[in-house]
Amino acid sequence: MSTLDSTLKPWNTFQLEARAAEVNVISSPDELLHYWQESRRLSQPALLLGEGSNVLFLEDFVGRVLINRIKGIHIAEDALAWHLHIGAGENWHQLVVHLLSSGIPGLENLAMIPGCVGSAPIQNIGAYGVELSQICEYVDVLNFSSGKIERLSAADCLFGYRDSIFKHQYQTGYAIVAVGLLLAKKWVPVLTYGDLVNLEVTTVQPQQVFDEVCRMRSSKLPDPKKIGNAGSFFKNPVVTTETAMAIKSRYPQAPVYSLDDGNFKLAAGWLIDRCDLKGYRVGGAAVHSQQALVLINENNASANDVVALAREVRQRVGEKFNAWLEPEVRFIAAEGEKDAVGVIS
Template identity: 60%
Template sequence: MSSHDNSLKDLNTFSLEAQASQVITATRREHLTQAWQIAKQHHQPLLLLGEGSNVLFLDNFAGVVVVNRIKGIEIAETDSDWRLHVAAGENWHQLVCYALEHNIAGLENLALIPGCVGSAPIQNIGAYGIELQSLCDYVDILNLETSTVQRLPAADCQFGYRESIFKHAYRDGYAIVAVGLRLAKQWQPKLTYGELSRLDAATVTPRQIFDSVCAMRRHKLPDPALTGNAGSFYKNPIVDAQRVASLLSQYPNMPVYPQPDGQSKLAAGWLVEQAGLKGYRIGGAAVHQQQALVLINQHHATSQDVVALARHVRLCVAEKFSVWLEPEVRFISAQGEVNAVEALS
């Protein structure tokens, strides 16, 4: 366990200026519980961070930030599946690369998603037709008070669209320390989204899907190392059939993705773009010119700039489409996570 500079600028991909009372890097499970005890002794909040790729710091954090860097990947197999046990501090994209290098397919659609493995089940990350819940076997969670580890089967994780039990019952006082993945040896390519639909399912390889996904993401999305951002700022809204019919009567070219429950998912980026907001700027924050779903730190933005822009985008989309966008990014105040929708209301 190591303590270092209390600046959070390099620990959030928005690259916003913020400070914490203390920043600790954890490389073993006991470091997490030790940090918990330090925070309790000083009556301060504790915030667990992976790579800060999905957070917006609203203020300086009045407590202890723990950066999870617990590493390790174990591979086992059955006749039908590959089983991966992955420590929470592993980089997600590097895990995808590692799997391909070991001839294990199934993660390639999720290439280049930023962040650590431990963050993946919290958001139930997904892209190009695949969500983590379809691959997850279990999640190991550490009780920071008792130092005990509980294995939660995927069926108990309450996965939904960018949703899980880890945003609720296991949000405070717990840390994800490992994720178990189950990948079928009988590989079936998922080619339903974007440029992937042009690939031939009969001949395509996992590496070709990986390369295509990487090319699409690099073309559309800004690199956080060059331009501060947290990826997709808003969730794609899910609306009922009546609302979809009404919208399609006005906007027949609107992208619509039917869901198994009869509702439909709309493309939030398309809604923002149709509201005429590409490139729109408030202070140092702007809507990205190529992918309107992404808000960027264009020039020394403050958190207030990003919040003001996010609120403006949300209001403009609501006025045009009567659809309220919900942030995917986690909003972090001085005392911890707050409700993002309330923060923008």
């Protein structure tokens, strides 16, 4: 454990200036429970963070921020699959790299997604045709009330598109401490999105998929170490058949994906781009000039700049396409998370 200065700038990839009453780096569930209980005793809010790659601090946080660095990668196997038990504080991309170098494929489509393993189930992270829900076996959570670790099966997690039980019933009072993944030994490449469709399905290797995903993401997404950002700011909107067909009739080239429930998923970046918003600025915040789905801290942006920019983007897309964007990024106010849609509506 180490106690740091209360600045939150190193702990959010937007690199926004914000402060907390205290910041503690946690390396075990016991430490996590101790500091959480200490915050409760002081009637002080507490916020658990991984790498801060999916948060927007709206203002200073009046409580304690706990940085999850619970580590560990344990691999078991049977005839059909590898069973992985991963500490929530492990870096997601480094996990993908480590497994691939160990001859364990299955996560290559999810390469370069920022953040820690513990954040993955909350968002049900996904990219290039693969979602965490497809490979998750269980999630271990620390119940702050009982002090015990409970295991939720993948079904218990109620995974949806960028959604899970951890955004609802398990949002408070619990913390993810480990994630169990199940990776089949019979590897089946997923080549349905982006330039992956150009790879030859009969001969492609996991490393080729990994390399192509990294190339695509690097060409579009700014490095948060160089330009503050939180990756994809908005979710891809899900709309009715009527809305999707109306867009398709006006823009035949529009990327529209049918879902099992009869609705359709649109590409938020494409919608924003068609509103001529690439490079659009509000104060120090801007829509990234190469990937419209990313909002950036271009020049010492304030949280108000980012919020105003997000509001403008949502309004323009909604008016033009009747598709209303919702932030993927979590909005954190003085005492905890706020409804992001409510903030920018």
